[in-house]
Amino acid sequence: MIGGMVTHSPEALPGTHRVPAAQLAWLESELARWQAEGRLDAATVAGIRSDYSASRRYSLSRLLLALGAAFVGIGLLWLVAANLDELSPTTRFVGVVVLWLGAVAAAELVAESPRTGRAAVGALQLVAALLFGAVVMQAAQSLQVPAYDSGLLGTWGAGALLYAYAAGALAPLLVGIVVTVAWWVWVVAERSESVAGAAVALLLAAVLTGAVAVAHQGRLLPSFAAPWRLASALLVLSGLFLAALPRLGENALPTGGVVWAGATVVLLAAAGAALVSDGKARLEVGAVVAAAMVGTLVLQWQPAGPTGSSELTGEALARAVVAILVYLVAAAWLAALGVLRDAGGLTQLATGALVVFTVVQSFAVFEPILSGAALFLVLGVVLAGAGYLVERGRRRLVADVAEASA
Numbered sequence: 511m512i513g514g515m516v517t518h519s520p521e522a523l524p525g526t527h528r529v530p531a532a533q534l535a536w537l538e539s540e541l542a543r544w545q546a547e548g549r550l551d552a553a554t555v556a557g558i559r560s561d562y563s564a565s566r567r568y569s570l571s572r573l574l575l576a577l578g579a580a581f582v583g584i585g586l587l588w589l590v591a592a593n594l595d596e597l598s599p600t601t602r603f604v605g606v607v608v609l610w611l612g613a614v615a616a617a618e619l620v621a622e623s624p625r626t627g628r629a630a631v632g633a634l635q636l637v638a639a640l641l642f643g644a645v646v647m648q649a650a651q652s653l654q655v656p657a658y659d660s661g662l663l664g665t666w667g668a669g670a671l672l673y674a675y676a677a678g679a680l681a682p683l684l685v686g687i688v689v690t691v692a693w694w695v696w697v698v699a700e701r702s703e704s705v706a707g708a709a710v711a712l713l714l715a716a717v718l719t720g721a722v723a724v725a726h727q728g729r730l731l732p733s734f735a736a737p738w739r740l741a742s743a744l745l746v747l748s749g750l751f752l753a754a755l756p757r758l759g760e761n762a763l764p765t766g767g768v769v770w771a772g773a774t775v776v777l778l779a780a781a782g783a784a785l786v787s788d789g790k791a792r793l794e795v796g797a798v799v800a801a802a803m804v805g806t807l808v809l810q811w812q813p814a815g816p817t818g819s820s821e822l823t824g825e826a827l828a829r830a831v832v833a834i835l836v837y838l839v840a841a842a843w844l845a846a847l848g849v850l851r852d853a854g855g856l857t858q859l860a861t862g863a864l865v866v867f868t869v870v871q872s873f874a875v876f877e878p879i880l881s882g883a884a885l886f887l888v889l890g891v892v893l894a895g896a897g898y899l900v901e902r903g904r905r906r907l908v909a910d911v912a913e914a915s916a
Contacts, residue, residue, distance in 0.1 A: 534562055535608035548702070582637050583889055606648045617677070622778070632681045632911065639670045639682035663693035687741050690787050691715050697768055706809050707753055713802040715743045715813035717776045720798040721783035724791040736853060743844045747863045750840055753808045754871070756831035759857060791867040794847060801840045808833050837867055891897065 541559060541711075544550045589644035643666040649655075652663050698711035720742035726735035748765035782798050784792045811832075813825040831898030841864040848857030 511766055514686065525559040537562065552675070569874065575580035578633065580636065582640075584640065603645075603648050603652050604642050610638060610645050613641050614673070617679075617728070632679065635673075635677060635679040636681035639673060640665060641675065642669045643685075660696040663689055663696065667691075667693050674734075680733065680737060681777055683734060683737055687719070688738060691745065692720075694772070698772070701768060705755065709749045709752035709807060709809055711772075712745050713805050714769075714772050714776050716749060717798050717802050720746060721776075721779040724783040724795050727787070727791055739847075739851070740856055740859065742798055743847075743859055746798055746805075746840060747837075747844070747860070748800065748839045749865060750805045750808075750833075751863075751870075753805045754830070754837055754867075755886075767911050784826040785888055790850065795859070797843055797847075801836070801843075804836050808836060834867075834871055838864070841867070849893065 538559065540551065541555045545552060545555050603899060613634055617631055617638055620634055622629045628760050646662055646666045646669070649658070667686050667688075670686035670689060673679070673683075674686050694715055695708055695711040699708040701707065702710075712832070719738050723738035723742055725734045726732055726738060777799075780795050784795045787795070808829070811829050813829055841860045844860035845857045845864075848860060
């Protein structure tokens with residue numbers, strides 16, 4: 511083992527072990543240092559280096575495979591939605607089922623081949639997950655179920671998640687997460703008929719996905735932790751973003767049986783994940799639960815009177831300040847969590863969300879006061895200052911983590 515990297519036997523073919531370009535550059539610098547110190551000779555260094563070749567994590571071929579699989583799946587969904595009248599319902603249903611099962615079987619067969627990369631397998635699994643949605647839609651058409659029934663999304667999402675866990679596949683997992691969350695938000699929003707209902711649904715989903723991420727961390731299917739964690743971050747930031755809006759309609763927060771049942775399931779999942787986890791994981795779960803609770807309180811706080819930016823009451827202004835602070839704290843925590851979990855995507859998501867939120871809130875605050883070039887100058891200063899503070903905080907956190915790990 512070299513610096514945490516496992517070396518391979520001399521029989522391995524040259525360059526067959528592909529690693530990210532940054533990791534290969536680190537290996538080359540370490541090999542050069544060890545050779546300069548006399549710990550390795552030139553022949554050993556050359557032998558180790560020849561066993562590796564650079565590979566970008568998101569190569570063009572992977573991108574094309576993913577896009578191609580997505581287009582194929584969406585095209586088949588569209589084809590089903592078009593309701594091919596020239597074919598009988600039975601023929602359409604059987605045809606879609608055959609295509610779906612064929613995609614599942616092809617993914618399994620390709621996965622068994624030692625010459626096939628994971629990207630090709632993932633593309634076929636993505637097609638299979640999308641095709642299951644076509645099966646659900648076609649079955650609904652054959653049974654004359656309304657096309658705009660939220661239950662169809664729920665069935666599709668549940669099937670995609672089952673397939674993801676049965677196959678241990680990330681592509682169906684992403685489909686399952688997106689579709690299931692869409693179903694849940696749809697169910698709550700259509701019953702509450704308000705933006706507040708959608709915000710509550712997003713916050714509850716954030717807690718559940720965060721608990722699932724913690725449950726996967728270091729246990730069964732640890733590779734599933736990152737997608738669930740990223741989904742939790744996106745959901746909690748989206749929910750808090752909606753909560754920060756000044757007026758979400760006259761309807762109160764949703765309190766129906768669906769919401770209470772969902773809240774019960776979410777809290778039980780969070781408690782279970784915290785019980786079986788370590789201190790860092792408990793902190794992660796507790797943070798998303800706290801963010802959801804505070805976001806719900808902000809949603810409940812709807813001051814009376816005008817809410818326009820130019821005529822805010824004292825209570826409305828206080829609510830706006832509290833909502834902004836809650837969002838900023840949540841985004842900062844997620845950025846820090848990305849560093850602690852070595853998840854660059856999470857830190858980038860939190861930083862991007864912070865920039866978008868800053869722009870929206872800046873327009874809301876300064877637009878009635880400033881106009882034209884002055885508005886853009888102020889926004890530029892705000893964004894530059896926010897970017898500087900975020901980058902400085904990130905570098906400080908990385909340094910602290912590295913010092914603690916040393």
